[in-house]
Amino acid sequence: MTSFRKYFIIVLSLSIATLIACNYDDFYESMDLENHLLDSTKSVYFNIADTGITHENSSVIGDDGDYINTPASIDYDDNLDGTVTDNVTKLMWLKCSLVGNSKVDNDIVNCSTTHVKYKWMDAVVACAKLDYAGYDDWRLPTMSELNNLVDLSIASGPAINSEFPNTEYDAAFTFEPEKCYWSITRNLYDYALAINFLNGMTFNPKISTSTHYVRCVRNK
Numbered sequence: 001m002t003s004f005r006k007y008f009i010i011v012l013s014l015s016i017a018t019l020i021a022c023n024y025d026d027f028y029e030s031m032d033l034e035n036h037l038l039d040s041t042k043s044v045y046f047n048i049a050d051t052g053i054t055h056e057n058s059s060v061i062g063d064d065g066d067y068i069n070t071p072a073s074i075d076y077d078d079n080l081d082g083t084v085t086d087n088v089t090k091l092m093w094l095k096c097s098l099v100g101n102s103k104v105d106n107d108i109v110n111c112s113t114t115h116v117k118y119k120w121m122d123a124v125v126a127c128a129k130l131d132y133a134g135y136d137d138w139r140l141p142t143m144s145e146l147n148n149l150v151d152l153s154i155a156s157g158p159a160i161n162s163e164f165p166n167t168e169y170d171a172a173f174t175f176e177p178e179k180c181y182w183s184i185t186r187n188l189y190d191y192a193l194a195i196n197f198l199n200g201m202t203f204n205p206k207i208s209t210s211t212h213y214v215r216c217v218r219n220k
Contacts, residue, residue, distance in 0.1 A: 102126035120207035127216035143185035150200030
């Protein structure tokens with residue numbers, strides 16, 4: 001192989017690597033939100049509540065039933081102002097889903113107002129603009145935070161504690177559910193992660209076209 005060909009191949013390889021890195025910047029930046037690891041033991045950046053599962057679902061290690069030192073039980077406080085505090089994660093959540101014009105359901109007891117679905121970017125902006133219950137630092141939750149609301153001890157949906165009434169979900173399993181909740185966590189390219197509270201399954205809808213529900217969160 002001539003020196004010129006070697007030089008050409010090296011330059012081409014570096015160019016391709018740079019192009020791939022640029023295309024994946026958004027992906028890695030969004031996943032950094034999920035990977036706030038404290039040390040080499042890979043501890044997550046907040047405590048995790050028990051999922052409610054006491055048995056093993058599969059032979060693969062990872063179910064709650066595989067561990068003796070199971071996490072803390074789910075523990076919420078209704079603050080009676082349209083917010084709910086998670087005493088395990090120390091996060092504060094909107095009790096109800098967002099309705100139109102970046103507003104929260106006025107019925108803070110039953111969350112009975114019609115909830116509105118948002119495109120992903122609109123959901124990010126809606127939470128960031130929200131000024132509610134005396135706080136203006138609301139945001140769209142990360143996937144880890146949103147997933148921590150799932151309560152798998154509830155046999156029929158929504159698989160979420162009763163402190164969050166009228167949570168939207170697709171009542172029947174589908175590979176393309178229409179009633180998920182957005183997280184801020186981006187997947188590759190034009191996708192972000194979302195949860196269907198029928199069973200807590202994770203999906204990756206297209207952010208430019210898909211619309212889903214929104215429940216904002218803040219650090220207490």
